[in-house]
Amino acid sequence: MTTSIHSVFAAAESGISDTIKDTLNALSVPEYFVSITVVLLIIGLLTYRQWTRPMVAVTLSLLFIAFYVWSALDENFFKIITKPDNIPITMMIVFTALVTWVAFRQAAINDARLEKGEPLIESGADDKVLVWPDLVYTELIAMVLCTVVLVVWAIVLKAPLEPPANPTNIPNPSKAPWYFLGLQELLVYFDPWIAGVLLPSLIIVGLIALPFIDKNPRGNGYYTFKQRPFVISTFMFGWMIMWIVLIVLGTFLRGPNWNIFGPYETWDPHRPAALLNINISDVFWVITPDWLGFEWWKPGLPTKAALGGYMPAFLIREAPGIVLLSGYFFVLPVLLAKTIFRKIYHEIGFTRFCVFWLLMSWMFIVPIKMVLRWMFNLKYFVAVTEYFVNI
C-alpha cells in the first residue's frame, strides 16, 4: 500500500519535474532565452525600488539557489556547470547578481532621499579619514581573504588539462575562452569582420567615449537611477544582455554544431543543423514579385551591370538592403534627434550626437538582426559576398 503510494507520488513528482525541464529546455532557444531576459531586465529597471527591498531580494535569491540545486540533480545540467572552466560563470552570475543588488538598493535609497531633499548615503564629503590605518587595513584583510579563497579553490578544483594539442582533431563544438563567448555567439548572426572585429572595437571605443558623450552632470559619485535612467538602462542592456546573457547562452546552451541544447538535454552530435536563410535582396527581387505576381516584374536577382558597366550587378542586387541600412544609419538619427532624442541632441550637440548614434546604432543592430533572424530567417541586409562585405 505504502509503496504504491510512494511510487505514485514519485511518478507524479518526476512527471512535474520532467514537465518543468521540458519547458525550460524549450525556452532555451535564443528566441525565448534572450527575449525573456530582456523583459526581465526591463521589469527589473522599472521596479528597482521593489525588488531591492531586502525581503524580496532574499526570497528571489533563495528561489534562485533552489532552482540551481534542483537543476544540478539533473545529470546533463550538472555536467555542464561543473566543467572546471565553467565554474567561473556560476561565480560571475552570483557576484553580478549580488553587486547589482547592492548598487540598486543604494540607488533606491538615494533616490527616495533625493525626493525628500535628504542627504545621500554618500554625503558628508568633509569627513575624510586617513588612508593609514583605515584603508590600508581594509586592503590587508581583503588580500588575506582573497588569498584564502584562491588557495581553497585551487585545492578543491584541479585546473583542466585535456589531451595534448592535436591539429587534426577538431572538437565539436570548438569554443573560445568563456569571456569571449558573447562575441562568438554573435557569429551566428554576423560575419566575423563584424562580430569579431568591428563590434569589439566599437565596444572599446564606446566605453572610452562614454564620459565624453554623457554630459549629464548629476549622479557623479553616488548611486542613483532616477537621475540618469537613460544612460543606466542602455548600459545595463549592453552589460546584462549583450554580454552576460550571451556568455551564459554560449557556454551552457551551445553544443555540437553550435546547436542549442536545453540545460537538461544530452549533447547529441548527430542533430542536424539545417537552416534556410534569406537575404534582403531575395525578399525584394524574388519573394515579393513572386507573391505579387505582376506581369512586368519577374522574380529573379539582377545579374547584369547597368549604366554602361559603371554600376556593377551586385550594387543593383543589394540596392534594397543598402537603402534600408542607410535609412537606419543616416536618416533615422535625424528623425530621432527631432523627436524622442530631441533633449539629448540639445544637451550634447551635433558631434557628440553623431558618435552617440554610431555606437547606439551598432549596439541595437544586434538585437534587431536577431529578431529578424528568428522571425524571417534573415541572413544578410547587404550581401556582397564577392568582396566579403556582408552585413
Place this chain on the structure above:
Amino acid sequence: MSLFDSVGNYVRQSQIWGSVFRHGVPRDRRTRAMAVLSNVFLHLHPVAVRKSGIRLSFTWCMGGLTFFLFLAETITGVLLMFYYRPVVEYAYADIIGLRAHVTLGLLREIHRWGAHAMVIAIWLHMLRVFLTGSYKPPREFNWSVGVILLVLTLLLSFTGYLLPWDQLAIWAITVGSNMARATPVLGHEGPGAAMMFVGEVPLIHAGSDARFLLLGGTAVGPGALLRFYVLHCIFIPLVAAVLIALHFWRVRKDGAISGPL
C-alpha cells in the same frame, strides 16, 4: 612597559630601522600621513579618503581586488616560468610535470583560477565605477585608462589560455584568432583585402595578413606558442603594470575616490 614593547622600541630606534622607515610609529595624524607619503608603494594612495568612499558597499573593493589578483598572477606566473618551456615538444609535458612532480603543485591552479577571478573582478569594478557615475568629470581620463586595462586583462587571459598546449587551448585560440582573418583590409578574408594589390601581386593573403602576424604562421603552431608566451609573460604585463601605476596616480590626483560634489 612589557618586554614586547621594549624590544619594539629598541628595534625602532636602531639605525637600520630608521634608515628604512623615515617616519615615527604611525600613531598620530602627522606620522600616519607620513607613513603613506614616504612609502613608494603606499603613496600611490591618496593620504586621506572620503569615509563613504571606502565603504565596502560603495567600491565593493573591486579595484583593489583586481590589483591584488594582478599581483598574485605575477608572482605565481614567475614561478611557473621556472618550469615551463614554450616549445611545442615540451609545453604539455611541463604542465603535466608541474602537476605531478613539483612541490606545492597548486601553482598552476592558483594561476588559472586567479586569472578567471581577475576577469570577473575587473568587470565588476567597471560596473561599480559606471553605476556610481565615477567616470564623470574630472575622472574621464582615468576611466579611459581603465578601459585599456580591461582590454589588456582580457588579452592576458587569452594569451595565457594557449600555453598548456592541450586541445582546449589550441582550439579556443583557433576560434578566437580566426577573427583576425576577417579584419577589414588587413585580414585575407576581410572586406577590402581583395582590393590590395601591387601590380598583379596580392598584398594580403593567408601568409601576410593580421592573423599571420598574431600567430607567426597560418595556423596555431609553434610560432603562435612562442608569440603568445612572450606577449603573456613580458609585453602585456609590463604595459599593464605601467598603466595600473598611472591609474592609481590619477585616482589620487582626481580627488581620491569619488563622492557627491
